[in-house]
Amino acid sequence: MVDGPMPRGLLGAGDPDVHVIDDVPTMYLGGFSTTFRNRLYRARLAPGQALDSGRWVFDTDARGRVRPLVVDPPRDGWDRAGMHTPSFVPGVDGHPPRLYYTGRASLQHYGTRSSYAIGVLEYREGRWERRAEPVLCGSAPRMSVLEPLVVHDRGRYLMWFQANPNEIGPGELPDYELRVTESTDGISWSPPKVFAGAEEGFFDNAVHRVGDRWVMVLARGSNLHNTPNFPDQGLWITTVAELVPDRSGWTAPVRVLDTGRADTPGWMARGVYGPALHALEAAGEAVLMYTAVRAAPKWAVFNVHRLLRGKRPVVPSPFYLAVGQSRLTALPRSTGG
Numbered sequence: 001m002v003d004g005p006m007p008r009g010l011l012g013a014g015d016p017d018v019h020v021i022d023d024v025p026t027m028y029l030g031g032f033s034t035t036f037r038n039r040l041y042r043a044r045l046a047p048g049q050a051l052d053s054g055r056w057v058f059d060t061d062a063r064g065r066v067r068p069l070v071v072d073p074p075r076d077g078w079d080r081a082g083m084h085t086p087s088f089v090p091g092v093d094g095h096p097p098r099l100y101y102t103g104r105a106s107l108q109h110y111g112t113r114s115s116y117a118i119g120v121l122e123y124r125e126g127r128w129e130r131r132a133e134p135v136l137c138g139s140a141p142r143m144s145v146l147e148p149l150v151v152h153d154r155g156r157y158l159m160w161f162q163a164n165p166n167e168i169g170p171g172e173l174p175d176y177e178l179r180v181t182e183s184t185d186g187i188s189w190s191p192p193k194v195f196a197g198a199e200e201g202f203f204d205n206a207v208h209r210v211g212d213r214w215v216m217v218l219a220r221g222s223n224l225h226n227t228p229n230f231p232d233q234g235l236w237i238t239t240v241a242e243l244v245p246d247r248s249g250w251t252a253p254v255r256v257l258d259t260g261r262a263d264t265p266g267w268m269a270r271g272v273y274g275p276a277l278h279a280l281e282a283a284g285e286a287v288l289m290y291t292a293v294r295a296a297p298k299w300a301v302f303n304v305h306r307l308l309r310g311k312r313p314v315v316p317s318p319f320y321l322a323v324g325q326s327r328l329t330a331l332p333r334s335t336g337g
Helices: 299-308
Strands: 010-021 024-033 038-045 056-058 082-089 098-104 116-124 127-130 144-153 156-164 177-183 193-196 202-210 213-220 234-240 254-258 272-279 286-293 321-328
Touching: 010 082, 010 286, 010 321, 024 082, 024 098, 038 098, 098 144, 144 202, 156 202, 177 202, 202 286, 213 272, 213 286, 234 272
Parallel strands: 010 272, 038 082, 082 144, 116 144, 202 272
Antiparallel strands: 010 024, 024 038, 038 056, 082 098, 098 116, 116 127, 144 156, 156 177, 177 193, 202 213, 213 234, 234 254, 272 286, 286 321
16 A cells, blocks of 8 residues: 555555466455445466566456456445455355455444454356355354355365454454354355454464465454554464364464564564465465555654655555565474474
């Protein structure tokens, strides 16, 4: 959002989800448009570039502006206020390719009046179609569910997601519970289990096969509002030989990124979330992508500093996002890894 490049029609982007589709590296993202809407978008790797090059090209319309995957939901839709955090699953077992996402019904992004559920798009006859009803909703006391991560393995779908009382606002500390549920058809889901409790503070995750193991990247929710005494931020990794929903089957999480370090770049200094993982050809290596939150003071002060350095001002925002990437070169197998 600050340093660019930002495609025409977008103010910000995040929530990367990376896959190779029809031999083309493809990234689905959530984005905040210049018309102030949260929508879902697609970018593909520039021709001739390596997966970890960072050269991605968004789908655009005839005017050169980024093109969302689907039209906005109807005004009475459960996701009418916006769509974000896509999670792609290829077509399998007679089911079409799907893109699970978080939908927001409330005008409020955070606070006690915010409301989120999880829905799905299905790819049929060359285009994405939105299912009219959500596939997963919250229940008291955790009324919002969001950040879906869906994987198909051995004949069943697994979904990890976050459940919380409400999305936290300025001055609030996180109360996140990471849950997991199973499904045979990807639409009807079993009663969820707790995968990581609120005491661990994990916000969302990524899961991918790397080498001979399944690798999960866990992220704590970033400090969007610069709240004092916020939990430590970063990324953790846990692995398992065969994909299972039970936490007991996974290794103890190992921290691989600490954004509280003094040498952390400013563009990610308030933490990262929304991880995506994709294996590289080199054994045991992967590209790790994420949404990062910049350490920035209030908008006016931030822009005065930019103008003094000869840089253009940025749009007013309570926080500034970026999509970043790292390379995971070795997989920890225990707390000593």
